[in-house]
Amino acid sequence: MCRSAAVSDPPLILGAGPAGSMAAITLARAGASPILIDRDAKVGDALCGGFLSWRSAERLRGIGLNLPDIGAHPVNRLALYAGAAEAQANLPETGYGLSRRGLDTAMRALAVASGAELQIDRIRSLSPGAAEGERQDWRSDSIFLAAGKHDVRGYSRPRQSDDPALGLRIRIPAQAGLGELLAGKIELHLFPGGYAGIVCQDDGSANICLALRKSMLAGAGGDPRMLLDRLADEHPHFGRRMAFAVPDLPIDSIGAVPYGWIAQRTEPGLFRLGDQAAVIPSLAGEGMSIALTSGAMAAKFWLEGGSSAAEHYQRALASAARRPVGVAKLIWETAESNRLGPPLVKLAGLAPWLTNLAMRASRIGA
Numbered sequence: 001m002c003r004s005a006a007v008s009d010p011p012l013i014l015g016a017g018p019a020g021s022m023a024a025i026t027l028a029r030a031g032a033s034p035i036l037i038d039r040d041a042k043v044g045d046a047l048c049g050g051f052l053s054w055r056s057a058e059r060l061r062g063i064g065l066n067l068p069d070i071g072a073h074p075v076n077r078l079a080l081y082a083g084a085a086e087a088q089a090n091l092p093e094t095g096y097g098l099s100r101r102g103l104d105t106a107m108r109a110l111a112v113a114s115g116a117e118l119q120i121d122r123i124r125s126l127s128p129g130a131a132e133g134e135r136q137d138w139r140s141d142s143i144f145l146a147a148g149k150h151d152v153r154g155y156s157r158p159r160q161s162d163d164p165a166l167g168l169r170i171r172i173p174a175q176a177g178l179g180e181l182l183a184g185k186i187e188l189h190l191f192p193g194g195y196a197g198i199v200c201q202d203d204g205s206a207n208i209c210l211a212l213r214k215s216m217l218a219g220a221g222g223d224p225r226m227l228l229d230r231l232a233d234e235h236p237h238f239g240r241r242m243a244f245a246v247p248d249l250p251i252d253s254i255g256a257v258p259y260g261w262i263a264q265r266t267e268p269g270l271f272r273l274g275d276q277a278a279v280i281p282s283l284a285g286e287g288m289s290i291a292l293t294s295g296a297m298a299a300k301f302w303l304e305g306g307s308s309a310a311e312h313y314q315r316a317l318a319s320a321a322r323r324p325v326g327v328a329k330l331i332w333e334t335a336e337s338n339r340l341g342p343p344l345v346k347l348a349g350l351a352p353w354l355t356n357l358a359m360r361a362s363r364i365g366a
């Protein structure tokens with residue numbers, strides 16, 4: 001393809017996930033004419049637990065997107081499992097189960113309807129004021145980096161763990177018995193070395209998403225299917241859900257998720273959003289809320305101060321993310337520990353108020 005150098009004054013948003021689309025909607029509605037760039041012309045189904053917290057739902061309602069209207073499955077309870085221990089607690093407010101395809105499609109459409117220009121290009125690398133795409137080079141003094149789980153060359157997030165977390169996801173199609181088992185709840189199954197989150201989605205399928213240490217996969221010979229079978233054998237509650245899986249369902253994976261990382265600084269004109277700004281351990285179910293909050297917040301700072309507001313924005317977001325990310329990290333490290341998972345679930349059963357407190361403390365404000 002012929003490369004052309006395009007000079008673009010409007011803000012450039014790299015990535016049309018929840019963070020990028022939220023920024024695009026907010027900017028476009030204020031008349032800023034943003035350009036929203038995504039590598040995929042057809043919205044995919046990003047690897048994600050698919051649980052939207054009440055805080056995410058509130059943010060989306062604020063831009064006119066009512067989750068039940070797009071088929072989201074209401075969730076009112078958290079069910080926890082570790083070994084033989086089991087506990088349930090009511091969510092502080094209603095959350096939802098929704099496929100990422102459903103959410104991202106609705107948000108992209110809203111961004112375009114609000115006046116954002118959608119462009120399809122895969123950004124290969126980034127430098128101050130410029131993004132090199134596969135189709136063309138993009139320039140702007142205001143770049144919103146919202147590429148989520150995928151780092152862009154030049155701006156990789158640090159990976160410090162010897163045994164990094166990785167994500168796996170399998171979707172079990174809707175069937176009799178499965179929907180009844182999961183109705184109205186988000187389940188977290190804790191294992192030594194990780195967890196699985198299970199929630200029903202808009203099409204009635206069960207989204208089973210795991211975050212596990214890489215060593216667990218290595219222990220299963222690097223074979224995700226063998227690892228899932230092993231977990232199903234060793235953990236009866238999880239096994240009962242996996243028994244609905246039909247053979248050869250695809251398993252998606254993502255490596256080295258930098259849980260707990262928060263961008264403390266940025267450079268002039270670069271607004272880091274969503275997972276490119278803060279990565280909350282996913283068992284909190286708050287990543288999309290942070291993405292939405294960061295998109296709206298960055299747009300607001302830009303509208304008030306232009307490209308020079310980037311540093312102020314980044315510090316404000318880091319400060320808002322500190323408590324929820326810290327709380328979620330503490331819970332994740334306790335939950336995945338060999339000895340502490342089952343006592344944690346027992347404690348949650350004895351003191352639901354404590355579970356409620358933890359759920360509230362791991363939400364982002366602002």
Ligand SMILES: Cc1cc2nc3c(=O)[nH]c(=O)nc-3n(C[C@H](O)[C@H](O)[C@H](O)COP(=O)(O)OP(=O)(O)OC[C@H]3O[C@@H](n4cnc5c(N)ncnc54)[C@H](O)[C@@H]3O)c2cc1C
Nearest residue numbers: 015017018019039049050051123148149167274275287288
């Ligand atoms: C195992 C796991 C389970 C999770 N479960 C939950 C959950 O249940 N609830 C929750 O709230 N959060 C959950 N999360 C976190 C959540 O998925 C993320 O926090 C959220 O997706 C971040 O949104 P984002 O917009 O920053 O990035 P993404 O959702 O990753 O979107 C990024 C967008 O950028 C595009 N893109 C990427 N690279 C490029 C490029 N080079 N050029 C152009 N476009 C590009 C992609 O196509 C995509 O559209 C989970 C995360 C993991 C790892």
